[in-house]
Amino acid sequence: MRTAAIIGGGVIGGGWAARFALMGWRVRVYDPDPEAARKIGAVMEGAARALPMLYDVALPPRGEIRFCETLAEAVAEADWVQESVPERIDLKTRVFAEIGVHARPDALIGTSTSGFKPSELQDNAGAIAPRLMVAHPFNPVYLLPLVELVPGSNVAPDIVEKAKTILTGIGMYPLHVRAEIDAHIADRLLESVWREALWLVKDGIATTEEIDNSIRYGFGLRWAQMGLFETYRIAGGEAGMAHFLDQFGPCLAWPWSRLTEVPDFTPELVQLIAGQSDAQSGHLDIRALERQRDDNLVALLRALRQQGTAAGKLLIAHEKTLRTAPSSSVPMVTQTRRVPVDWTDVNGHMNEGRFGQVFSDASEELMRRIGADEDYIAAGHSYFTAETTIKYLAECHAGDAVQVTTCVTLGEGKKLRLFHEMRRDPEGDLLATCDQFLLHVSLKTRRSCPPLPEVAARLERLATEHTGA
Structure with a gap:
């Protein structure tokens, strides 16, 4: 049984802990938050209910999750160390320095950062720099398979392949991002939609619920199984993508969006968005919302699995490795x-x-x-x-x-x-x-x-x- 160390037990760190443990890894967690065990316990409860429902075979025997008093204790035996502390480069630098002192020389180190480039983190990471990669997941980590793997130029190809093997082995899809860029790939796309959504709320065009409905009842369903470019290829009809670009490409010059502008986060805007969000789903506590989300994701992923496409194809391949x-x-x-x-x-x-x-x-x-x-x-x-x-x-x-x-x-x-x-x-x-x-x-x-x-x-x-x- 292999060991994973989780440094930082928030929403993302807790999701990593659940994913590794349910896939049969020993998990060691370090987080100075006195509530860390309770919070990760709640995440684990939801994950243990949802993740096994994706598969038609039994998962491996669950690995033990142990909470450690020190970072040194957590990383001492780890094959994989996943850092998920807050997005402050000074804090991450201190954490990497301590990991470098106490981790095994062959341990791989992943950082869940959603914004920093690997070179920014490797520059001050000392001896672990050649084994430190961005491994950026998506919430909930225990269900969504995508992890953006950004090694930068300092990590050797064999280390990258080893990381891919580990991530694939726990049912994830490592998307190898070959070039460094702020916020990687997925978050840049998400930020564009998020930025436009903020303007739509601020300008009184739509409420938070109406924007969410436009996604979940429309293009979100298409994106879930076909992404962006394949969706638009179909929109081009028999002539395909070339016809789509010829027909709709000129629209990009029209002033439809405000992607180069950011609304000021005034107290009034924050209150407006928070109030609409509370009206939309404030009758449910966070655990009820998480369970609703997980059930929806399980049903969608299993539907894609039945069709053998998109994330469902990944599930089928991973399940074959789980068969005894x-x-x-x-x-x-x-x-x-x-x-x-x-x-x-x-x-x-x-x-x-x-x-x-x-x-x-x-x-x-x-x-x-x-x-x-x-x-x-x-x-x-x-x-x-x-x-x-x-x-x-x-x-x-x-x-x-x-x-x-x-x-x-x-x-x-x-x-x-x-x-x-x-x-x-x-x-x-x-x-x-x-x-x-x-x-x-x-x-x-x-x-x-x-x-x-x-x-x-x-x-x-x-x-x-x-x-x-």
Whole structure:
């Protein structure tokens, strides 16, 4: 188990701690704030509920989060050190100096800075400068995969690749920013929208809620799965981006925006924006808003995952690295997962159709065990479900940890029968059972036929092992 040190336990530092811990890393936190443990505990509670719902497999065993009395104690054994202290270069410089004294010589150091360039921080970082990179994430760190990785010219390519491997391993997408620039890439784009939004409020054109609605009901949905340039490529029609630029490019000369101006943050403007924001969502406390945000993000990310595109494609790739070897237990453990938030119905519990999906996923896990996997299907063979009987025994809710065990009750010739049990946690309530009958089929003739000899042999051995289970 590897170790991550988190220096600064605010919103971003707490998100990093949760992401690393839920991906199986030991986490050591240093923050002089006496409330740090409570605050990170609240973040961890939300993360532990939300992140596992993204995946159809179990996450690694959770790593321990320990709060340290000193920075030296926190970084002493760390493979990765993530600095997330306030955006003051004098404070960051002092922190890096102390990290350099106490961290291992091979530890990588990331800074969550949203504005400073790496060279500005490396100049005063001493011995750790060749291992210090900007690793700028987005809130909530435990759900959003993007991290802007800005190494600057002082960090060797092999160190950058090592950093990418670590970040990819915890389910993030390291966007390698090859040139130094203030605020990197994403925050520069965000600042442009933010600046214009402030003017719209100040000039009385729109309220904070109306601006948010223009984003979440419109282009925000497009951006979530296609970004900016692909969106505009489609807007160009069959002629593509060239036509779009030819048609709309001249509009850039029109005085539509005020991107080169900044409104003065007078007390009146602050009060106006704060008052509208309170009217918009002040009836919800911060934890309720975070939970609402997390549930929405889980549903959106899982929708993209189902389509195998954008951030969903990243989830699929990461999930493959989390899959463990098929169970050899009797009965077999074929599913260990969390119930996603988008699987619930109007009663607030898991829809009955999703029980069928869990049992279907369980049978697919067994198929992998006997060799009837993706390659087998590509070669023209598969098992089709002919009959299913599901008994629903108890309610199951979003976020519940469930486990399915499977027994082969018949494995002769082209016939296969499975019996599944689904429980809340390994030792919890029995939630449902499923008796599933399948037939082996040729995908060329679409008719039943015996499985190939190697699959038949594995299935017969498994049926013998499961006799009497």
